[in-house]
Amino acid sequence: MYRQKREHTKKIFYFYAFAGGLLAGALVFTLLFTLFLQDLKEASNQLEDLTPSLTTRIYDVKGKLIGELFTERRDYVELSGVPEIIKKAFLASEDERFYSHPGIDIRGIARALWQDIISLDIVEGASTITQQLSRSRFLTPKQVLDRKIKEIFLALMLEKKYTKDQIFEAYLNQIYLGHGVYGIKAAAKTYFGKELQDLNLAEVAMLVGVARSPGNFSPYVNFQAAQRQQRRVLQRMRALRFITEEEYQKAISTPIVLSGLESNPSFAPHFIDYVLKELGKNFDERTIFSGGLKVYTTLDADLQKFANQCLQESEYEGAILCIDPQNGYIKAMVGGRNYQASKFNRAVQ
Numbered sequence: 272m273y274r275q276k277r278e279h280t281k282k283i284f285y286f287y288a289f290a291g292g293l294l295a296g297a298l299v300f301t302l303l304f305t306l307f308l309q310d311l312k313e314a315s316n317q318l319e320d321l322t323p324s325l326t327t328r329i330y331d332v333k334g335k336l337i338g339e340l341f342t343e344r345r346d347y348v349e350l351s352g353v354p355e356i357i358k359k360a361f362l363a364s365e366d367e368r369f370y371s372h373p374g375i376d377i378r379g380i381a382r383a384l385w386q387d388i389i390s391l392d393i394v395e396g397a398s399t400i401t402q403q404l405s406r407s408r409f410l411t412p413k414q415v416l417d418r419k420i421k422e423i424f425l426a427l428m429l430e431k432k433y434t435k436d437q438i439f440e441a442y443l444n445q446i447y448l449g450h451g452v453y454g455i456k457a458a459a460k461t462y463f464g465k466e467l468q469d470l471n472l473a474e475v476a477m478l479v480g481v482a483r484s485p486g487n488f489s490p491y492v493n494f495q496a497a498q499r500q501q502r503r504v505l506q507r508m509r510a511l512r513f514i515t516e517e518e519y520q521k522a523i524s525t526p527i528v529l530s531g532l533e534s535n536p537s538f539a540p541h542f543i544d545y546v547l548k549e550l551g552k553n554f555d556e557r558t559i560f561s562g563g564l565k566v567y568t569t570l571d572a573d574l575q576k577f578a579n580q581c582l583q584e585s586e587y588e589g590a591i592l593c594i595d596p597q598n599g600y601i602k603a604m605v606g607g608r609n610y611q612a613s614k615f616n617r618a619v620q
Contacts, residue, residue: 321408321433321441323347323453325563329546331572332602338543342560346456350440354468356513357455360479361443363507366400370435374401374426401426404442448478449485449492450532462490464530472518473525476508477501491532498527539575541606541616542568569600578603590617 326341350358362369368376376399398406405425429438448458455478459467462481463474470478480500481488490497502523509519537543546568550559558564578591582605593603606616 321437323408323441323445324561327559327562327564327566329543329566329568331568331570331575332600333572334567335572337539337568337570337572337575338537338546340543340547340560343453344451344457345444345453346460347444347454347563348456348467350436350443352467353440353443353455354470354475356472357443357467357470357475357479358439359511359513360475360504360508361400361482363511363513364479364504365403365482367507367511369400369439372399374430375399375423398422399426400442401429401438404438404445405429407445407447408441446482447485448481449489460530461532462529471525472505472514472522473501473527476504476522477527479504490527490529494527501527538572538579539570539604540610541614541618542570542575542601542604544606544614544616545601545604545619569595569602570604571602575603575605578605582608588617592618 323345324341324343325347326339326343326345328336329338329340331337366372366376368378402422402425405422409425410421433441444454444456446455447453448455448461450461452458452461456467458478458481459465459470459474462478463470465474477490477497477500480497480503481490483500487493488496488500505514505519505522508514509516514522546566547559550564550566554562554564574593578593582589582591588608590607591603591605592601594600595602604616604618606618606620607613
């Protein structure tokens with residue numbers, strides 16, 4: 272009889288303890304939500320559009336790219352255009368339960384915390400793909416507690432408003448991958464000079480590994496660190512059976528050939544300034560630098576290069592302006608011998 276009474280008392284205790292924990296959790300959640308309500312309202316207004324800033328490109332009369340205007344250098348790609356192996360690599364590396372959690376992953380947080388404890392260092396992140404998107408799209412990168420809390424709330428809001436595929440597509444285009452490059456499509460060209468569908472598994476794993484910390488894991492910055500990240504990604508993919516042992520071994524033995532970081536100053540800088548001024552008559556600054564416009568001009572790239580050469584060989588300061596007499600189209604414009612020394616456009620100013 273005493274034992275039964277004792278068991279009954281324990282059940283009541285556990286029940287009230289559980290109920291109290293739920294109530295305390297709810298109160299804390301409500302308090303935090305109220306505390307950050309104004310900030311969350313401001314951020315939530317931006318949730319209506321997940322489209323990132325896009326690069327405006329300027330072309331010559333034959334469709335050759337002659338200049339770019341941007342705040343973030345990016346080539347947008349739809350999720351349907353991303354090879355499956357790249358999707359699997361990101362999921363394995365960043366968020367294996369992305370398609371099953373509600374925006375935050377309690378199991379992932381527990382696993383990351385355990386890894387950090389046994390390593391006595393922060394070796395594994397706990398942010399889901401949705402949280403990472405919330406942070407990079409709507410918050411500052413400063414690592415403080417209130418930002419982390421806002422990140423969680425925004426992740427839950429994102430999951431309620433958008434499908435998983437929409438969130439994943441936004442993430443793959445928003446993510447910063449070093450050297451002024453945003454999104455996986457532009458990054459594939461920057462690191463390997465390839466389109467996404469042409470990357471091999473070794474290149475995919477290295478590209479995904481960069482995402483953890485572009486400043487530390489870019490192969491242009493530290494190739495050995497990039498290789499360690501590449502192997503980590505491949506090991507996660509193998510553990511989740513996204514790739515076979517044979518594919519893993521082949522990938523780690525595949526040599527990586529980087530395309531090289533190129534500095535491509537425009538060969539028509541004064542003309543680009545002229546185009547920018549003309550665009551300003553019809554578009555606001557945000558549209559020009561973030562709207563992904565395609566601007567087709569009358570300039571002839573070959574004639575422009577010839578005009579550049581002529582002015583340089585003359586050894587005199589001056590300007591060259593070539594105009595088609597039949598229609599008034601500008602075919603070449605050189606505003607001075609050295610654009611870096613003087614941006615004054617002697618051809619039109």
